[in-house]
Amino acid sequence: MTDQQLRDLLWDLASQQRWFPGRGGTVAGARAGEAVEVHDARLLPAVLEVAFPDGRREDYLIPLVLRDGKPPMDACDDGAVLLEALRSGAPGFEATRPIPAGLPARRFAGEQSNTTVFFSDQLLVKVFRRIEPGINVDVELHEVLAGSGVAAELYGRWRVDGTDYAVFLEALPDPTDGYVLACRHARDGADFTTHAWALGEALATVHRTLAERLPSDTTASGAVLAAGFRRRFAQVEAEVDEVATHSAAVDAVFGAIADEVVATQRIHGDCHLGQVLLTRGRWVYVDFEGEPMASLEERRAPDTPLRDLAGMLRSFGYARADGGAPASWLLACRRAFLEGYGLDPDVPNPLLTAYETDKAGYEVSYEARYRPHLMRVPLDFLSELPEGA
Structure with missing residues (x-):
């Protein structure tokens, strides 16, 4: 296969997929690593290099399965090859648990930024599509959280020249998506506080385990954080007129x-x-x-656990709006979640409020662009901030 043929093939395969955001760019190149022999096939790690008008360049992984007499195909459409490569200890593949043979493969249809293939109901592989040199944060933290009970167990990894291409994880039995479940409860007017409390408790375990196994003595300046929050909110104000009435209250939150x-x-x-x-x-x-559009360095950087709490609290607000639940439903969920985490919801927490306000500002901008009918969700939160916060 010539370089041009590889470029054309990878572009054709990528441009048809939901996970590929590079349609606004152009092909800058393509490269292929060493092929791995797996039974009657060869697994070829291939990378499409995309250049964007703003100067960005991004690399996208499209692993290929090559068989004599057949056209190349995306390995995620023939996931059995990936599982067998892990089970047999092919170069670049490292198993951390015994790997069963012969499990049927099923590609997950709801993929977004990565691609997941399930192997029966026992394990899965997540193939990273946009790749950066170095250890992937998802692989790293699943290793750290092993045995914690609040994350899927690690089965193995595919790592080429120090860069993670895929992670193999426990497939959780009978899974129910948290947002789907919360929306259902909100729609039915059903109490969600038991789940919210358990979610807080599980997140506390995540944070405690990460702190113990990846100890850090780092700190952040509140003044620097506030300046960043104000800068981002000013951008929102420039885009969305509706936030102007909340500017004084938001500024007071950040100043605190x-x-x-x-x-x-x-x-x-x-x-x-x-x-x-x-x-x-x-x-x-x-x-x-971490945040899909952030760099690997940014996603690995220490941050306050309150950022995670703020994200979950904002999510409860969206579930309430989706299900049309009363304000009391949301308040009960927020209180239960904080209590499960170990925080007293009756004690003011200016830092948590600042993070949630920053998140709400981002949401206003996002909804104004893509989902105007949901802009009311973050605006309602901002409208409840006291002027003298």
């Missing part, structure tokens, strides 16, 4: 943290109800990659 020194550690980084699964009565946090 200026003198704080904030302890930081490794966190989830993209925490919301869509990142938790209920599996046979147990809440498990998933997808530890």
